[in-house]
Amino acid sequence: MNNAGKRSGRPRAGEERLSREAILATALRIVDDEGIDALTMRRLAATLGVNPMSLYHHLPNKAAVLAGLAELVFAGLELPDPGDAVPWDEQLKEAARAYRNGLRAHPNLALQVLSDTAAVSDIVVVTMEPFYRALDRAGLAARQIFEAANTLIDFIHGFSLGEASVRAETFELAPDLLTRVRALPDGKAPTLSRIVEELGADGLAYDFDSGFESGLATLTAGFAAAVR
Amino acid sequence: MNNAGKRSGRPRAGEERLSREAILATALRIVDDEGIDALTMRRLAATLGVNPMSLYHHLPNKAAVLAGLAELVFAGLELPDPGDAVPWDEQLKEAARAYRNGLRAHPNLALQVLSDTAAVSDIVVVTMEPFYRALDRAGLAARQIFEAANTLIDFIHGFSLGEASVRAETFELAPDLLTRVRALPDGKAPTLSRIVEELGADGLAYDFDSGFESGLATLTAGFAAAVR
DNA sequence: TCCTAAATCCATACACCGTACGATTAGGTA
């Protein structure tokens, strides 16, 4: 039973081949490279050069692997805080951009991450401080800060979900939208029709970056209005 | 081979047991009752009293079943349009509430629905007219209407995702948040700590309805600010 | 030094999954 190189039994101290961290790191690579469906326990074990069942010594089941990945994504997320050097709304936007970018770093995990309640509420506690700081500087009351931060987070989540879903399928919005709106029965959507015709294919070209900025501008304006 | 009752081969006229619609309706019931994981082709077939392979005559594969469900959820969605009888912002809010409610009707499908690009862009074209109408009345330019509607949709999506995820796990935010924030090392999140202490457990009690309204208020205020 | 307990990994096996392939039966049309 001399499986060349393979060793069985308890490893020497500090020589474990497997660890929760190593497993999760490899899982993250697989998901990033080949998508969430490519992540199976067998595949994961094979990539680590190990028997599938060995994984279960470090993680109770596959759900734990996925939860660990969500945790990992959030852990690699640090919101910058330019602090009082810039206006509060710029401070808020800067933190929001960083949050979006953190989610974008692993698009194949977006769905998993955003629907992982534990991970999300973790980040609310641990990482969102710059949000609260900025909203505090804006002059909002405690309750308002809390609600404003939630609103901002929900926007970023919704935006990121759309961004991740689309990236996974590479579609073209503009031309599609134009032809589809034109195909609608007359009077079905008059305002949309007018807008679409007014903008034309060029004007409709959607850009995620400017869409995100537009959302941030709306939200900060809305927060500012709540101060008065 | 006399499987009592079961018959093979083409059914007699008017005796078809299956149709795309019947399959999807049953699938929706399973998902609503027992969650998305309970939906398997075998389970679906069994519930319909049919051989698993029969499903494939009406739908090409399981992905098509899921896409069909997303489609179905959106199909049962009609945004009300109170029209010029109310201020534009109330018109917008009313449509947004209806959209949220439509998504809430099938929480176990939220993730599937929100990440189905085709279904989402369908609804943008077909059902969002009240959004565009209201934003038009507010006095926004074509491009602004387009962007504002997207921002609003992203917010609703993010909010609904959170709402659906939480409902699936029934958690308690408030007490948890209080103890967790207190457990943080000193100075780690000063603003959050201050807010949490100021609000107390009662003040922190989170209510989805008022959270949603708060978001709507912020967004409409933000849109209004863009007019000037 | 010896012995026991714990740690780590592995082999086997099971139930379930989606679905490819082909057979079976009835309707519709020529």
Next chain:
DNA sequence: TACCTAATCGTACGGTGTATGGATTTAGGA
């Protein structure tokens, strides 16, 4: 009648997550 097509079913294959239990090796105390 003969044929084609629609709808359903039976069987089977490769893949999945993971329960169980055993093999091997080290750590640590007596």
